[in-house]
Amino acid sequence: MKKSGLLKTLAAAALIGISSGLAGCLTVDDSKKSTLMEKDGDYSGAVVFTYTNERFLAEEIEALCDTGNSTEASYFYVPQWHKEQADIYNAKFKMDLTCFKNQIKIPKEFIAPAGTFHPANLEEISGYLRETYLKLNDYDFLAINHVFPVEYYREGESSVYYALPNSRAFILGTIKLEDGIGISYVLPRRSSFAHEFDHLLEATDKKEDGKGCKKNPETEELYEPDDIMCARQKDENGNWLDIYRLEELRITPPTAYEIGWIRE
Numbered sequence: 001m002k003k004s005g006l007l008k009t010l011a012a013a014a015l016i017g018i019s020s021g022l023a024g025c026l027t028v029d030d031s032k033k034s035t036l037m038e039k040d041g042d043y044s045g046a047v048v049f050t051y052t053n054e055r056f057l058a059e060e061i062e063a064l065c066d067t068g069n070s071t072e073a074s075y076f077y078v079p080q081w082h083k084e085q086a087d088i089y090n091a092k093f094k095m096d097l098t099c100f101k102n103q104i105k106i107p108k109e110f111i112a113p114a115g116t117f118h119p120a121n122l123e124e125i126s127g128y129l130r131e132t133y134l135k136l137n138d139y140d141f142l143a144i145n146h147v148f149p150v151e152y153y154r155e156g157e158s159s160v161y162y163a164l165p166n167s168r169a170f171i172l173g174t175i176k177l178e179d180g181i182g183i184s185y186v187l188p189r190r191s192s193f194a195h196e197f198d199h200l201l202e203a204t205d206k207k208e209d210g211k212g213c214k215k216n217p218e219t220e221e222l223y224e225p226d227d228i229m230c231a232r233q234k235d236e237n238g239n240w241l242d243i244y245r246l247e248e249l250r251i252t253p254p255t256a257y258e259i260g261w262i263r264e
């Protein structure tokens with residue numbers, strides 16, 4: 001369905017809100033090692049599609065799961081992008097993705113209310129999926145795509161994209177937008193997939209809410225805006241916007257260090 005002008009604006013605003021509200025920024029006990037970190041550069045991921053009420057449209061799933069990587073949306077560029085980045089650091093990296101296109105209904109009690117963020121909720125959802133669909137246990141991580149209703153859109157904060165550093169799953173939300181004219185969906189971005197995956201490898205957020213990048217406490221310099229964990233650029237009015245295109249982003253040395261690609 002075509003987006004109306006209003007929906008396009010809303011969609012752009014929502015994406016900014018979602019990305020700047022990335023809530024995968026919790027501090028975790030340093031003594032805990034990510035399960036993924038023990039995988040030593042070889043990861044298998046299951047891309048799953050979940051819903052409580054409204055489902056994804058089939059063509060959206062096809063776009064995200066296009067193994068030919070011929071669409072701008074396809075997640076299958078994420079493994080290639082990571083490999084290219086890893087090669088710069090002579091680090092080992094391999095990611096195999098499998099899309100499970102059948103949509104899975106998640107009981108609504110697993111989904112946190114709009115405007116709230118419950119870290120445990122992600123573990124509950126991924127636990128439910130792995131217990132219910134045992135074949136998902138074969139995968140190192142789950143990329144859970146979920147359709148959220150418009151109430152989940154909050155400017156500047158959102159619980160819709162999130163990962164926990166000591167986890168084996170992350171959520172990529174689609175937001176369903178409705179106005180008097182029609183319905184449209186804000187599809188998850190593959191740059192968000194890469195960002196949330198890097199959280200699983202213990203990369204930290206390098207963006208400031210509503211601003212540019214944070215300061216690196218070791219060097220006192222700002223993190224670079226095209227790092228996957230900052231991904232910010234200024235528009236012509238001087239406002240900070242997210243960089244969405246994964247092609248424009250990279251893994252800079254501070255992030256490479258966090259995910260173990262640079263060792264001392």
Ligand SMILES: [Zn+2]
Nearest residue numbers: 022024025205
């Ligand atoms: Zn983040």
